[in-house]
Amino acid sequence: RSCVGADATMLLAFLPLAVRVGELGLDGLILDIGYLLDWRWWACVGGIGCLYGLHGFIWNFPAKFAALCKKYTKLHPVEVFAVLEGVGKIWQGGAIALYLGTSGLQAAGAAVAAAPAWCWAACAASVAAGQTLNFAMYATIGNAGVYYGFKLGRPVPWCDGFPFNLGFRHPQYVGGLLTQLGLLALASDERSLHAGLAPLAAWWVLLYVATSVQEALGDNDKSD
Numbered sequence: 001r002s003c004v005g006a007d008a009t010m011l012l013a014f015l016p017l018a019v020r021v022g023e024l025g026l027d028g029l030i031l032d033i034g035y036l037l038d039w040r041w042w043a044c045v046g047g048i049g050c051l052y053g054l055h056g057f058i059w060n061f062p063a064k065f066a067a068l069c070k071k072y073t074k075l076h077p078v079e080v081f082a083v084l085e086g087v088g089k090i091w092q093g094g095a096i097a098l099y100l101g102t103s104g105l106q107a108a109g110a111a112v113a114a115a116p117a118w119c120w121a122a123c124a125a126s127v128a129a130g131q132t133l134n135f136a137m138y139a140t141i142g143n144a145g146v147y148y149g150f151k152l153g154r155p156v157p158w159c160d161g162f163p164f165n166l167g168f169r170h171p172q173y174v175g176g177l178l179t180q181l182g183l184l185a186l187a188s189d190e191r192s193l194h195a196g197l198a199p200l201a202a203w204w205v206l207l208y209v210a211t212s213v214q215e216a217l218g219d220n221d222k223s224d
Contacts, residue, residue, distance in 0.1 A: 035196030047095025126182025
C-alpha cells in the first residue's frame with residue numbers, strides 16, 4: 001500500500017488553516033517563537049507525545065507489553081492497548097486545555113464563534129472525512145487490527161477494500177489529522193497562533209508521520 005495518498009491528503013488538510021491565517025492577516029505570527037520560552041508549552045509537547053511513545057513501546061516490545069498486561073490485568077493486551085489509547089486521547093486534550101487555561105479556552109471559543117461560514121464548512125468536511133476513515137478502520141479490521149493484534153497474538157482480517165483502497169497505508173492516522181487540523185482552522189485567531197497552537201499541530205503531524213513510518217517498516221503486509 002502506498003503512502004502517496006496520505007501525503008497529498010495531509011497537504012490538503014493544512015489548506016483551510018493556511019487560508020484562515022492569511023485571511024486574518026496573521027502570517028507573521030507563525031514565525032513568533034515566544035512560546036518556546038514557556039515551560040508550559042514544552043509540557044504540552046510532552047503530553048501530546050506520550051501516547052505515541054506508548055505506540056512505539058508496544059510496537060517494538062510487544063512481548064514485554066503482553067507480559068505486563070498478564071501480570072497486572074486479566075484483559076488481553078489488545079484490549080489493554082485500546083483502553084490506554086482512549087485514556088491517552090483524554091490526556092492529550094487535557095494537556096492542551098491546561099496549557100491554554102480558562103482564558104485561552106474562552107478565546108478559542110470566541111474564535112470559533114467568529115469563524116466565517118466557509119471555515120465552518122471546511123471544518124465540517126474535514127472532520128466528517130476524518131471520522132469516516134476512523135470508523136471504517138474499526139469496521140473492517142476491528143480492535144485487533146487497529147491495536148497491533150498481529151504482534152499481540154490476535155488474528156487480523158486482511159482488507160483490500162475501503163478505506164485501504166484510497167491509497168492510505170494507515171487510514172486512522174490520516175483521519176486523526178483531518179479532524180484535528182479542521183478544528184484548528186476553526187479555532188485560529190491571533191491569541192491561538194501567538195500561543196503556539198500551530199507548531200503544536202505541526203508536532204502532532206510529525207508524531208503521526210513518525211508512527212506511520214515505524215509501522216510501515218515492519219507492517220503485517222501479507223494476506224493469509
